[in-house]
Amino acid sequence: MSPASDPKSLQADLDLALRLAEHASEVILPKFRRCAVEIKPDGTEVTAADRSAEEVIRDVLGRERPGDGVLGEEFPERVAAEGISRQWIVDPIDGTAAFALGLPTFGTLIALMEGGEPVVGVIHLPAMGETTYAAIGLGCWWRPSPGEPAERVRVAPPTPLGEAYASTTNPRSSDIVSRPGQVRYRLGTLIRSAGKFRFVGDCVQFALVCRGRLHVAFDSMMAPWDIAALVPCIEEAGGVASALDGSRPGIVFSRSVLSSCDPELHREVLRVLTPDETDPE
Template sequence: MSTPSQFLDFALHLAHRAEATILPYFNNHTVSFKSDGSEVTIADKEGERVMRELITQTFPNHSILGEEFGEQTATSTHSAPGSSSYRWVLDPIDGTAWFTLGVPLFGTLVALLEDNEPIVGVIHLPGIGETVYAAKGMGCWFQSRRTVSEEVSAPDPIRVKVRSPVTIEEAIASTTGLHSTEITHNPGEIPYRMPDLIRQVRKFRFCSDCNQHALVARGKLHVAVDTLMNPWDVAALVPCVEEAGGTVTNLAGERDNIVFGGSLITSCGDPLHSEVIQILTPDPAS
């Protein structure tokens, strides 16, 4: 039986093996489109394939859920969840749009669930050499390799914490985009009131996908919002923010079954967290 520390080490290994596969395709790839219109490259598929092979070799009784190849049990690949209590959740390139534009603000997400509860999370940003990672009960850590050369080794990781709780008027907030908002429903069904949030916070920024939640964990942002999320977008973020002392729910304010909650808000906690949800929630009469 592996320990949380060993699982975390393996998750970091997966992320760095994916990096070695993905980065050669950066600024050197062909873009195709999925049935939902989202972009995909060979780097997405090969990055996930490498991670899946390593998991299957190391933990053959664990199941796998990934953005590119769906659900896989120890013996087959299909849409139903596997029987193992452990499930790896993978997103080889979170922010494929940034990747295809040649902007290095994409991430690789690796998570381990135990009975659908995230216990390990890695947010790795290969293009800028930054990693935020956590395991349940072990805190959240940040490491930067941006200045590493052959003569200079990587700096030691530092433990990170969210910012102190604030009110809405003091908050620095972010979101990835405006889908499922009053501005544009497509994609999405709920017209969250993003303009109201933008008007009420002290400072608002659009931020790149998983990186905005990593910045909450690092104490750089007070709150980050994603109105539409898939399980592979969410799973790795939860342990990182919670182990940094933050609050994580979907936009209905629910923590239970968070990986499959469909949306995400991460923050430094209340009163801000509840205020943001209240502001974003559409009026039932509208």
């Protein structure tokens, strides 16, 4: 039996992922609304809290899973030992823009990949105190605050697009805002087609899909550390996850994610978002 199919091994890894998120939270919260913001060469925000939290995560993994690989947003990749196909993918603060503005809608993402597939995922929201987490075959769970019992969660029942509540982070790479070379997803059409639409953003919106509060959430410009933790949570909650081209294999490295509460809605959202070949660049 491989580790990915061993429930005891997966539970141990999930427990570790939850502890990693808690350790990160202990570093992040004292700096919340008290931290200077820098702009990285790619134009994204970074703070001392991002770096300190990832250092703590890496230190713990170095002690408890020394042979596993580690890929994170702020520091170089640590390659797994020979013969080990496990890699932790971490984003200490997903939604640094929100963190920098003093908004509580940021999260810590912890994932474990095994054999190229995400098998453990944790979406922890330090400022809100809540955590959504999952491991393959063990379901998706939501803990509303530290110390409270977790409850198993599922996505909303099948819902037509005209009644669906949809969300994204921002209008980048769309028919509203785009740069040369970016796909112009038809966000404007989706906004008009959905029952309700909000720019909830970042990992919070995907956690809300897992809990049945949103029917659709997507982002068009993502990195592996933005994606990996989301996928087990969405799928273990009974939802559908794919890249925005509709593909599922290799989703962690696809640079986009669409999550929906049911397959039919998922297909409809893909149809609405996908640009026509005749759309101008």
